[in-house]
Amino acid sequence: MDLAASPHRARPRIERAGPAPESAIARGRTAACLRSIHAPEVELVLWDRPPIPDLAGWLDALPDAVLPDGRVLVSTADLEPAIASIFEASGTPPDAMRDLLAADVAALARLFAGIMAIPLVDIRLETVRHDACWKYHRDCVPARLITTYRGPGTEWVAPRHGAQALARQRGFRGPVERFPPYAVGLFKGSCAPPASGIVHRSPPIRGKGIARLVLCLNLETV
Numbered sequence: 760m761d762l763a764a765s766p767h768r769a770r771p772r773i774e775r776a777g778p779a780p781e782s783a784i785a786r787g788r789t790a791a792c793l794r795s796i797h798a799p800e801v802e803l804v805l806w807d808r809p810p811i812p813d814l815a816g817w818l819d820a821l822p823d824a825v826l827p828d829g830r831v832l833v834s835t836a837d838l839e840p841a842i843a844s845i846f847e848a849s850g851t852p853p854d855a856m857r858d859l860l861a862a863d864v865a866a867l868a869r870l871f872a873g874i875m876a877i878p879l880v881d882i883r884l885e886t887v888r889h890d891a892c893w894k895y896h897r898d899c900v901p902a903r904l905i906t907t908y909r910g911p912g913t914e915w916v917a918p919r920h921g922a923q924a925l926a927r928q929r930g931f932r933g934p935v936e937r938f939p940p941y942a943v944g945l946f947k948g949s950c951a952p953p954a955s956g957i958v959h960r961s962p963p964i965r966g967k968g969i970a971r972l973v974l975c976l977n978l979e980t981v
Contacts, residue, residue, distance in 0.1 A: 783800060783802040784801070784802070784804075784805070784917065786805040788806075790806060790870055793904075796874065801947075802918060803944060803947075804944070805942060806942060806944075807942055809941060811859065811941060814860060815908075817856035818860070818909045823886065823888065826849065826909070827849045827851050829844070830881070830883040831845065832881050832882075838865040838880075838882075839861070842882065845884055860908065874945070883975040884972070884973075885973050885975065886970055887961065887971040888969075891961050893960055895921075895959070897949045897955065897957070899950050900948035901947065901948060901978055902946065903948060903977055904944070904975070906944070907942075908974065910972065911962040911969070911971065913960070915935075915938070916931075916958050918955070920958075961973075
């Protein structure tokens with residue numbers, strides 16, 4: 760897993776791999792692509808990373824009641840014990856797979872802190888069983904990182920369709936994109952001028968018997 764090893768190496772080259780659907784969107788196959796978020800025209804960067812071997816099966820088999828669920832504001836020096844406290848409070852059984860998930864959360868938090876040049880990271884590891892944030896919206900944040908470990912990923916629309924999605928909500932019939940499981944999305948919010956913010960939503964899951972596990976990383980101000 761290249762992520763765990765990369766945050767403390769020399770600053771990687773910005774990767775702009777493959778054609779994007781429009782200039783506001785960048786994507787790539789390594790963590791280095793996320794640094795493209797600093798380009799003025801970029802509003803969303805999608806790192807197309809594959810699922811972590813064995814972790815997906817372990818999470819799918821885990822009872823919903825013991826999926827990790829918690830939030831903590833922490834310095835990068837204290838990530839491991841802070842993340843462990845979320846698992847302990849949630850009753851997530853201790854084993855090698857839990858350690859692997861915790862290590863991935865910590866690595867993503869360090870990566871996010873390095874890219875955004877911040878000393879503290881707001882970590883929200885959330886189990887979602889309902890239609891949380893189902894409306895299309897823009898986040899009033901400078902930047903946010905999201906990945907989904909279990910269940911359907913966050914849905915988003917290209918900037919040219921954003922106003923229509925906001926206006927029509929459930930009636931929107933335009934193209935909708937979705938973060939694949941384990942893919943990492945880093946996007947600007949409406950508080951990051953000149954970007955207007957990517958329009959997105961949590962996928963509606965009410966009544967489907969689905970529990971999502973979502974990691975959301977924010978700056979301290981959120």
